[in-house]
Amino acid sequence: MKTLILFIVLLFSNLMISATETRVMIRAKARDAKFIGSSLGGAHIIVRNKLNQKILAEGNTTGSTGNTDLIMKTPKIRGNSIADDQTGGFMATIDIDEPTFINIEVISPLNSKQAQAVVSTELWLIPGKNILGEGIILEIPGYIIDILKPRTHQYIGLKTIKDKPFLFQANIVMMCGCVIEKGGVWNSDEIEVTGILKKDGKFVKNIDLSWVSTNLFEGSHIINTPGNYELILYAYHEKTGNTGVDKVNYVVFE
Template sequence: MKALIFIAALLFSSLTVSAAETKIMIRAKARDAKFIGSSLGGAHIIVRNKVNRQILAEGNTTGSTGNTDLIMKVAKARGASITDSQTAGFLASIDIHEPTFITIEMISPLNNQQAQAAISTELWLIPGKHILGDGIILEVPGFIIDILKPRTHQYIPLNTIKGKPFQFQANIVMMCGCVIEKGGVWNSDEIEVKGILKKDGKYIKEVTLSLISTNLFEGSDMLNIPGNYELTLYAYHEKSGNTGVDKVNYVVYE
């Protein structure tokens, strides 16, 4: 019996000794934009063993959105890095004793649920063979949209708006939080922003919103009939395929 215990202990010790720390840098990058980091609350990363779904590492990306010129303006040669030491990422450190097939799951942006996307990829990790530098970059498409006016379930007296333009307003940013402005790197002139209006569940019309200041879009329409209203507001960029949506319900009453 003692001999069996001794052999088992040796085998366990062998496995423990042979396990090697393996590091992998994981980053979340907004499509046609920069990296998702601390300023936006980060992207949530989960690394799993694909076979048994065991979580091997978990955390959020932290750091800066990166160098705008390097990411967006400089021509990229093969092997050239688009990150620096400050660029946001999550460094996973995993102990494995044999090649392991992993799944990387990402939810981003973590703190903006209406814009969240789940992205994943799979790859082999080899013991002691680190994946650093730019690492594994997962791309997140879309826009983050927050409708500011009207407010959710706002009750609006008809006599305060009848015969006057009713204002719709939304804040829109890239998935990394990067700013949208007229003539900027992310040019508002190239982004279509419209609101789809319904009253009591039936389509009424579309309203166009235009940039009035950095990230802030505004439009207006006449609301002369009481009812339960729904505004579905979207942004669309044809060149990149980025889209985003937010919705709000409000009530106009007599």
């Protein structure tokens, strides 16, 4: 019996010794913007063995969104990193004993469900061959859009709004949380923001929203009939093809 126990212990020890710690830096970067870090709640990272789908590492990116000048204004040169020691990322520490084909999945932004996108990539990981520095960067497309007015399923009396401009309002930011401003790095003049208004399931009108202050867009329309209304609001940037959408339903009653 002692011999058997000793054999099992030695076997287990050999297995543990044969596994090699391998580190991989994984980052999520918003399309046409900066990295997703702590200020936005991070991006969720899952690393799986492609063969059997076993989770090898999992966690959230932490750190800053990065250096704006370095990321957005400095020409990219081969070998030069756009990330520094403070830039948001997740360090995956994985024990493997042979080359392993892995899948990396990024879910972001973690705390903005309506804007959440899932992006993935696959690569071979070699025992002891770390992937550090800039690491593996996955691009997250989209905009985070929150319709502020009207509120979800808000009941609005027709008498209070009849023959008056009804205000539509939305907060829009890049997927890293970077601000949208008039003439800024992320220029509001280049982003088309439009609301598709429906009443009882039928199209009413397209409503243009304009920038009024940091991240805030507004538009209006006169509503003179009761019904079940829906607003589908989108942002579109022609140069990058970046898009984002939010929806809200509200009720106007007599």
